[in-house]
Amino acid sequence: MMIEIGHYALVLALATALIVSVLPAIGARRGDTAMMALGTTGTLTVFTLVALSFTALTWAYVVSDFSVKNVWENSHSLMPLIYKYSGVWGNHEGSMMLWLLILTFFSALVAVFGRNLPETLKANVLAVQAWIACAFLLFILLTSNPFLRLDPAPAEGQDLNPVLQDFGLAVHPPLLYLGYVGFSVCFSFAVAALMEGRIDAAWARWVRPWTLAAWTFLTAGIAMGSYWAYYELGWGGWWFWDPVENASFMPWLAGTALLHSALVMEKREALKIWTVLLAIMTFSLSLLGTFLVRSGVLTSVHAFATDPTRGIFILCILAIFIGGAFTLFAWRAPMLKAGGLFAPISREGALVLNNLILTVATATVLTGTLYPLVLETLTGEKISVGAPFFNMTFGLLMLPLLVVVPFGPMLAWKRGDLLGALQRLWIFAALALFAGLAFYYVHNGGPVMAIFGLALGFWGMFGALADLWYRGNFSKVGLSVGLRRLAGLPRSVFGTAIAHFGLGVTVLGIFAATTFGTETVVEMKPGASVDAGGYSLTFDGMRDAVGPNFTEQRGHFTVSRGGVQVADTWSSKRLYTARRMPTTEAGILTFGLSQLYVSLGDPMEGGGIVVRIWWKPFILCIWGGALIMMFGGFISLSDRRLRVGAPSRKAKPVKPALEAAE
């Protein structure tokens, strides 16, 4: 009965969303408070219903109710409990449910925390959010319904894809969707503003926290996905320029641009039209990503099921929302008043440059992702666009951006003093170059270009520190006064510095891991040893083991340095019995920020086995940097100013609590 209640709640959510998508918009047009108020209560109701529905589905997974087709297809009664929970979104239908849940969650947050918004803007935003919710509710109910039943019910499920039976599944999709779907709020704000035909600095301020929140979660989601692919797939790589990865990376690039252009708009009322366009584009790229992944156009670990009707349905959603938004934009944008002027060398100018580069980079990634698809459709020819293309295009675009990042926060608004900024930064540039050289000499190896790469990483890190250093004016006023001055700064300044620092850390990790890393593929017999990254790895032999729903052969390795044993690890090949599907579980050892990665290959005749060993120096910097960026995002999000303008209410911390929505 619980399942049927969940099913009905989903249907009822559609009916409610239909009402919310119409009445508040009419109310905003007429200035009718009752109809606009419906937007708030209706949005909260939709969220409650979707949450109820999602709970019912989760319950079906947890108790292994195989009368639900979706559960039977993607679960197994012997699976560990955490995978029964995370397995809910480890398949097409469930992941769309999660998408919807997060969409309605964000709508509910706007409804609850949007008290400082003008009533009409809020009503319009909620109506637009409800349109999106309607589209996806219809999509789920008509093409991807997770509540379809089987009668009679089978006795055992078909198990979850073994690659997905990992803690990563519990974390990566929710974070990624919080980012992806979070940008829907920016989209709704943009469309609502276009509908009202009025957009100003205050609008930018209201959009800012949503952009920041979405960007922060997307950063974390992508980093988590990258780390998961790194340790689970057993190829030793952390980014493959796989179309599905690109699908999540493009909204991130566009979202980063949006984050910065909204800043200009808020401060200076400039770049209005551009900001609105970016807000629409960012969510359009999220939708495009959803389409690419969900339609089955791409085959990968993410394409759980391929069904042409779903693809066509999502394509229609894509066409309606993106096409509609751009039409509205073309119609309304000329009516928007242009904003303030600024000189090329200024904070605004630096941010425009940032936007320019990021947008072109997004276009590059988009081209590299879609070109093979278009070519295959038109000519039937199959090509794959891989790392070389992206390194040449995207990589080259990013280099100048990374160079100018530290300048941005140093320049003044309106008209900046480049010479002054250069003077202030040269010492840090020299330091960065020196650190890059020192790093290089310590490791002594790799191409000369790597020095510049490393220096670039340090440059980003030092530049961020320099910003704080000059803000505090430490060189003149001394430590204690400087610290006090820093304490008086708004939190977003720290957010900026921390996020830029994190970017530097990631760049450093990328260059260090690719330059100084080693890869060894070798056949090993028990007792054999291999050297990697200054460590000596000894293979001790294989052993059979049994897990809850798999059997495995695990190899034991002892790691020693200078003849002293420092660590040991298991690396295994598993066979998941229900699907008879093999996976590899790499053995990963962390030394400081570096990792030793051991993956088993095929057994050879004579008792040997192929072993792949990677030494990945400073690889943790890549994800650590992303975590630092995420942290910066949260710091900035906690800035008091983002909540300014809530009439008759004390500032209240933004706390996305689920219970607050009811």
Added chain:
Amino acid sequence: MVLWIILALLTAAVAAVLIMPFARGGKVVAADRTGEVEVYRDQLTELERDRAQGLIEPQEAEYARAEIGRRLLAAAGANADRQEGAAKTGKYALVTSMVTLVLPVVGLCLYLTLGSPGLPDQPLEARLANPGNNVALLVAKAERHLAQNPNDGAGWDLLAPIYFRSMRLGDAEMAYRNAIRLLGPSATRLAGLGETLVASNDGIVTEDARSAFEEAVRLEPDNPRSRFYVGLGLEQAGRAAEARSVFEAIAKDSPAGAPWLELVNQHIAKNGGTVAPDQSTAQAPGNPTQEDMAAAGTMSQGDRQAMIRGMVDSLAARLKEDPNNLEGWLRLVRSYSVLGDKEKAQEALKSGLKQFPSSGELVALANEMGLAVEGTTQ
């Protein structure tokens, strides 16, 4: 019925929440721009701070201040002009009725097409506690039991042929191997393992399968089925003369009119031998592998009948003396069923269940064989 009441209540609650704003009545007002005014005020203080820190030149700051000031005035001015129009509550009648109508209509139409209101929840634990006659569930239950007690040979022995019949060949092989490991080799288990291996290799008698059949023949020299596969293996290996002598030996030992004779004769002919005239009804061989497989299926039933007939009586007698033997009862029930003697099978099942009242294996077997289980405590 309970379901419909809950769904109705849910709909009513949602409708109540949605029409609440209209019940309270509304006003027609111009946009409230208080929030905007606040934002601009905050920007002015921020500008001061930026100037104090040298983030903006003093002259530029003046310009910026003027810019923000203009926006502030515009917003504040518009806000002061706000007029609250009195709202008529009457005009909400249409909206209210629309809301109350849309919810149940859309909800019911979609749910009735998509939902299955008649189906109750079926959590696996509850179903396993009361599996009834569902073979799949009984198998699942046995699997769980074996996951807990992987050394229960009898369980593997029972599951193996079920797996084989439902074409879960990988599981069947594993189950046969476990049964052989735990209970020791027997002709039946070895032959079952051999057949599983042959089936998973598209009818080829592999090295593994051949040794299993040879072992089975060693344990039970006059089992025609195992001997047939040994011959088939030789034939596939191209050792026609040896294969022929095996097939001829089977034909010689078989009673006249045995159902497998036709197939055996085919193979004798195929390997260059002459068939005894009274049994020359064999047809010309077509596609050998597939036909062999199909024929082997029919043969195994006749084979079993012959095999069992001899030993069934002694088994029944032995169980009468020593009834504490679950495996024995299982085999007896199976034997009678295979022989087609339903009455005796039922009787054996009853005696077995009397001895082992909580035996899931017996119940599973009964279900598999289509026997009624009476008075079980499950």
